[in-house]
Every structure is written in structure tokens, then in C-alpha cells.
Amino acid sequence: MLTIADVEFESRLFTGTGKFSNSQVMLEAITASKSQLVTVAMKRIDFKMGLDDLLTPLRQAGVRLLPNTSGARNAKEAVFAAELAREMLGTHWIKLEIHPDPKYLMPDAIETLEAARILCEKGFIVMPYVHADPVLCRRLEEVGCAAVMPLASPIGSNQGLVTESFLKIIIEQARVPVVIDAGIGAPSQAARAMELGADAVLVNTAIASSASPIVMAECFKEAVQCGRRAFEAGLGRVQTGAVHTSPLTGFLNQ
Numbered sequence: 001m002l003t004i005a006d007v008e009f010e011s012r013l014f015t016g017t018g019k020f021s022n023s024q025v026m027l028e029a030i031t032a033s034k035s036q037l038v039t040v041a042m043k044r045i046d047f048k049m050g051l052d053d054l055l056t057p058l059r060q061a062g063v064r065l066l067p068n069t070s071g072a073r074n075a076k077e078a079v080f081a082a083e084l085a086r087e088m089l090g091t092h093w094i095k096l097e098i099h100p101d102p103k104y105l106m107p108d109a110i111e112t113l114e115a116a117r118i119l120c121e122k123g124f125i126v127m128p129y130v131h132a133d134p135v136l137c138r139r140l141e142e143v144g145c146a147a148v149m150p151l152a153s154p155i156g157s158n159q160g161l162v163t164e165s166f167l168k169i170i171i172e173q174a175r176v177p178v179v180i181d182a183g184i185g186a187p188s189q190a191a192r193a194m195e196l197g198a199d200a201v202l203v204n205t206a207i208a209s210s211a212s213p214i215v216m217a218e219c220f221k222e223a224v225q226c227g228r229r230a231f232e233a234g235l236g237r238v239q240t241g242a243v244h245t246s247p248l249t250g251f252l253n254q
């Protein structure tokens, strides 16, 4: 069982709501994934219309919403988006995303740390999306973040665990859950993240942009479960040279 800020999750697969062809497909895919925490961009919600196409099915599915501040270019905008989310959606959980660079959507470390500090002081449960930077992750823990969300590779790129070496350090050092976010393009990559000891993964594009999002959501669900079980079972040690599977002592001595 995964616990974030005193809330328990059976599923270690978190999902997103973007890029689905329509809200019915989104709902079916999220249901198939068994995800219990689903992120939604504040910039996509039409508050004038009340609960819109996006929120109504999510509410029906009974998932916990994780609003995100995607689109914010600095700490001030992110804090505003988080406060709007708390007011309109009734949740103080926030995925903090600040990426001023439109080409690579790389998170701004300085603005993210500043926004995290302010939001934690205001009582938010903050889950910041950051580069796979072990030092920054420690600093975010110190200001009170409930989890850290280092990137595997650029958002929507499906490149997989490009940052693997640094993710390993973050996982080794973290005292809060580590959720590997962004760029996970295949179930095998999600399994790998879990085998490394990640507490959860967040996957959106690979599911939503699949030709069969519902099947793909199930594949990710199973991959995450397998990866976690393998981590808990304990992987064998990686060796540089070959090591006999069956030592030859017996017949060589005869």
C-alpha cells in the first residue's frame, strides 16, 4: 500500500486526462488502469459551465483529483492556480508544474522551490514535477512537499527513463514517496521504474495516444504491479563478468 499525506493508495499507477479522443474513452481508460489519483490541468477546466465534460466523468469514477498548475510560468502563477483549484475543486492537493519553456517543458527549479515553499506554508499537499535532480528533491522535501515527481524524460515524448541514473539516487535518498512522471512511453518502462524502487509512476500520453487506450491502460496497470512485486522480491545482483549457474566442482575433481 502506498501512502501519501496520510491517504492510502492500492494502485501505484497515477494517470492524466489530456490527449484522449473524448471523455468516454478517457473514463474507460482510467477505469481500466485502476488508477486512484488522476491529474487534471487547471487551465482545461471551464468553471463558468460548472462541472464540465472533464470533471463529471472523473467524479463518477470516484477517483481522487490531483489538479496541476501546468501553464504556470512562475511561482506567482502557480500559487494562483493552486488557490483556484482549492476554491473550485475542494482539494488542497496540487501537482506543482512550472515550465516556462514551451519547447521542452523543462521545469523551472528555482520557481518550483519557491512556489512549493509558499504552498506548503498555506497548507497544500504539494507534489512537485521537477527534473531528476537529487539535490532539488531533498530541498523540496525540506520545505514540506508530500512527494516528489522527477521526470523520466520530456513530457509527452515517450522516450522512457532517460534520467535513470539520477532517478536511482533520488529513490535511494528520498524520505517522501517518489513518483516518476513524464515521458514513460511503454509498459516495460513503467515496470523498470517500479523495479528501481519508485513508489509510483504517472502516465498520460502513452495511454491516451495509443490506438487502444483502454487495452494500454490495462497493460500499464499490470506492468506497474509486476515491477513493484519484482522490487519487493529483490532483483539479482548485476555482475560485470559471467558467473556459473551450476558450479563445476563435482565432475572436474573425478
Ligand SMILES: CC(=O)[C@@H](O)[C@H](O)COP(=O)(O)O
Residues within 6 Å of the ligand: 015, 016, 017, 018, 039, 068, 070, 154, 155, 156, 157, 158, 181, 182, 183, 184, 202, 203, 204, 205, 206
Ligand atoms: C498530465 C500530466 O501531468 C503530464 O504533464 C505528465 O507529466 C505526464 O507526462 P506524459 O504525458 O509524458 O505521460
